[in-house]
Amino acid sequence: NSVSEYTKLQKEISSKRQSLYTLVESGSGNLTKTAIDKINAIRAEMSALEIKKDKAYKRLKIAKDAYADKIRSIKREELGQFDGRFVPELAIPAGTRYLANIILECKSYFGGPIEMNVWRGVAAYNCGLGRTKEWNGLPYIRETVLYTRDILYNLTRMLELKYAYSTGDSDLIAKTKRKMGV
Structure with missing residues (x-):
C-alpha cells in the first residue's frame, strides 16, 4: 500500500540521517578515512532512499487524489462510510x-x-x-x-x-x- 511504503521510507531516511548526525557529532574534529567512508556511504544510501521516497510520494498522491475524487462524488449521507481524514x-x-x-x-x-x-x-x-x-x-x-x-x-x-x-x-x-x- 502506498501509505505504508512512503512511511517506511521516511523512517529509513530518518534513521540514516540520525546515524549520520551521531557519526559526525561523535568525532573529535579530526575525521579519519574510515569515518569519511562511513559518512559517504550513509549519504549515498540516503540519496537512494530519497529517490524511492519521491516515487512513493507520487504514487501516494495519485491514490489520495483518486480517493478524494471518489469522496467528492458521493452524497453527504454516505460520507460516514469513508475515511474521515478526507x-x-x-x-x-x-x-x-x-x-x-x-x-x-x-x-x-x-x-x-x-x-x-x-x-x-x-x-x-x-x-x-x-x-x-x-x-x-x-x-x-x-x-x-x-x-x-x-x-x-x-x-x-x-x-x-x-x-x-x-x-x-x-x-x-x-x-x-x-x-x-x-
Missing part, C-alpha cells in the same frame, strides 16, 4: 481537538506555559508525541522541522492580522496586509 467536516474538528490535547500533554510533560508548548505540540502532531518526548522537544526530522516552521509562521501571520482587525485601525490593517502580501 472529509473536511470531520477532519478539521477532530484534528483541532487532537492538537489541543497534544499541546496540553506537552505542557504536562515538559512544563512551562502553554505558549512554550505550542511548537512542541505542532511537532508532535506531525511526528508523534513519543518522538517529541524522545528528542526532548523538536525532533530533528526534516519534514517535522519544516512542518512546524510553516505552521507557526502561518499562525503568527494570522494572529498579526487578527490583532490588526481587533484594533479597528484601518491603517494598521492595511499595513499588516501589505506586509503579508495579502
Whole structure:
C-alpha cells in the first residue's frame, strides 16, 4: 500500500540521517578515512532512499487524489462510510481537538506555559508525541522541522492580522496586509 511504503521510507531516511548526525557529532574534529567512508556511504544510501521516497510520494498522491475524487462524488449521507481524514467536516474538528490535547500533554510533560508548548505540540502532531518526548522537544526530522516552521509562521501571520482587525485601525490593517502580501 502506498501509505505504508512512503512511511517506511521516511523512517529509513530518518534513521540514516540520525546515524549520520551521531557519526559526525561523535568525532573529535579530526575525521579519519574510515569515518569519511562511513559518512559517504550513509549519504549515498540516503540519496537512494530519497529517490524511492519521491516515487512513493507520487504514487501516494495519485491514490489520495483518486480517493478524494471518489469522496467528492458521493452524497453527504454516505460520507460516514469513508475515511474521515478526507472529509473536511470531520477532519478539521477532530484534528483541532487532537492538537489541543497534544499541546496540553506537552505542557504536562515538559512544563512551562502553554505558549512554550505550542511548537512542541505542532511537532508532535506531525511526528508523534513519543518522538517529541524522545528528542526532548523538536525532533530533528526534516519534514517535522519544516512542518512546524510553516505552521507557526502561518499562525503568527494570522494572529498579526487578527490583532490588526481587533484594533479597528484601518491603517494598521492595511499595513499588516501589505506586509503579508495579502
